Amino acid sequence: MSTSPNxxxxxxxxxxxxxxxxxxILEQQGEAGLGLRDLAxxxxxxxxxxxxxxxxxxALLEALAVTGFQRFSARMEEVxxxxxxxxxxxxxxxxxxxxxQNANLFRLxxxxxxxxxxxxxxxxxADAAFETLRHVVGGDVREGRIxxxxxxAKVHGLAVLLLDGQIAIRAGEDTEAxxxxxxxxx
Amino acid sequence: MSTSPNxxxxxxxxxxxxxxxxxxILEQQGEAGLGLRDLAxxxxxxxxxxxxxxxxxxALLEALAVTGFQRFSARMEEVxxxxxxxxxxxxxxxxxxxxxQNANLFRLxxxxxxxxxxxxxxxxxADAAFETLRHVVGGDVREGRIxxxxxxAKVHGLAVLLLDGQIAIRAGEDTEAxxxxxxxxx
Numbered sequence: 001m002s003t004s005p006n007x008x009x010x011x012x013x014x015x016x017x018x019x020x021x022x023x024x025i026l027e028q029q030g031e032a033g034l035g036l037r038d039l040a041x042x043x044x045x046x047x048x049x050x051x052x053x054x055x056x057x058x059a060l061l062e063a064l065a066v067t068g069f070q071r072f073s074a075r076m077e078e079v080x081x082x083x084x085x086x087x088x089x090x091x092x093x094x095x096x097x098x099x100x101q102n103a104n105l106f107r108l109x110x111x112x113x114x115x116x117x118x119x120x121x122x123x124x125x126a127d128a129a130f131e132t133l134r135h136v137v138g139g140d141v142r143e144g145r146i147x148x149x150x151x152x153a154k155v156h157g158l159a160v161l162l163l164d165g166q167i168a169i170r171a172g173e174d175t176e177a178x179x180x181x182x183x184x185x186x
Numbered sequence: 187m188s189t190s191p192n193x194x195x196x197x198x199x200x201x202x203x204x205x206x207x208x209x210x211i212l213e214q215q216g217e218a219g220l221g222l223r224d225l226a227x228x229x230x231x232x233x234x235x236x237x238x239x240x241x242x243x244x245a246l247l248e249a250l251a252v253t254g255f256q257r258f259s260a261r262m263e264e265v266x267x268x269x270x271x272x273x274x275x276x277x278x279x280x281x282x283x284x285x286x287q288n289a290n291l292f293r294l295x296x297x298x299x300x301x302x303x304x305x306x307x308x309x310x311x312a313d314a315a316f317e318t319l320r321h322v323v324g325g326d327v328r329e330g331r332i333x334x335x336x337x338x339a340k341v342h343g344l345a346v347l348l349l350d351g352q353i354a355i356r357a358g359e360d361t362e363a364x365x366x367x368x369x370x371x372x
Binding site: 165182 | 298301339349
């Protein structure tokens with residue numbers, strides 16, 4: 001996500017350039033600042049150009065959420081592969097840190113406005129992320145699902161409470177250290 | 187919360203009548219439907235009357251959130267007192283069921299828009315709810331805080347994921363039974 005939203009677009013993959021610029025705008029200005037015309041201006045293409053790739057603003061938001069889940073899954077898989085002893089704790093911390101570092105993207109990924117039932121691509125991307133967790137949890141089908149949902153609820157709740165400013169962080173307290181302690185505590 | 191928002195106000199405690207009507211409107215129409223003028227109309231008082239109790243719409247929302255935390259704490263304390271063997275599981279289920287049954291009130295109580303740092307009354311009401319949990323968790327000051335935060339994160343995450351439609355409930359599956367299973371699983 002190092003693309004400047006003001007870097008003019010020259011050649012290559014326009015869809016990818018639009019998505020990268022949109023991710024920067026999303027984090028800097030929030031979802032409200034993200035329109036297809038603003039995006040065209042940021043990438044330096046004609047106002048009509050983004051419509052070749054995204055039918056509507058909703059389609060752009062969906063594509064951003066899908067990209068978010070893909071990056072998130074890739075990071076979770078990498079952590080699971082490199083932390084065989086404490087994969088659950090490492091993944092939990094990664095989940096919360098991802099949310100804190102990409103707050104607006106995280107909110108968009110889990111926005112109730114982007115209904116996953118009506119968006120098969122988004123549903124698949126979200127399910128793939130859950131499957132990474134489900135695989136690490138192990139167990140039989142039924143028990144494994146419940147345990148994975150419990151682990152998900154805990155890290156999602158922690159992420160949301162921190163993002164929404166509900167947990168009182170004490171003066172001098174390190175948020176990531178607190179996250180690691182909470183995740184390791186049960 | 188049995189007051190109809192259309193029941194005309196006759197006498198007695200206007201502040202309480204306004205709050206009760208506002209709670210009904212909040213659940214039925216969401217926060218966006220809640221203005222002081224609409225509320226005056228619903229209670230059957232003059233448009234200026236609510237201002238005797240609430241300076242602004244923000245003050246009304248804060249009072250609603252405080253009321254929400256007070257009811258929530260009362261319910262949690264009752265559950266803790268009557269479930270000495272499995273207080274944590276019972277409180278966890280109560281937390282999620284409260285969120286599902288009072289979705290808009292729950293969202294308001296934890297809204298990042300209502301900054302608790304700037305609202306001592308709301309901060310106190312929220313802290314009192316956390317203290318109920320903190321007391322049941324036990325342990326020394328430091329360890330108890332971490333464990334209580336972990337338990338809170340889990341039930342808050344479960345509530346938010348369910349409210350936001352992120353957990354795929356299977357056909358014929360009972361949500362409350364699933365909640366109890368997830369809470370009991372670690």
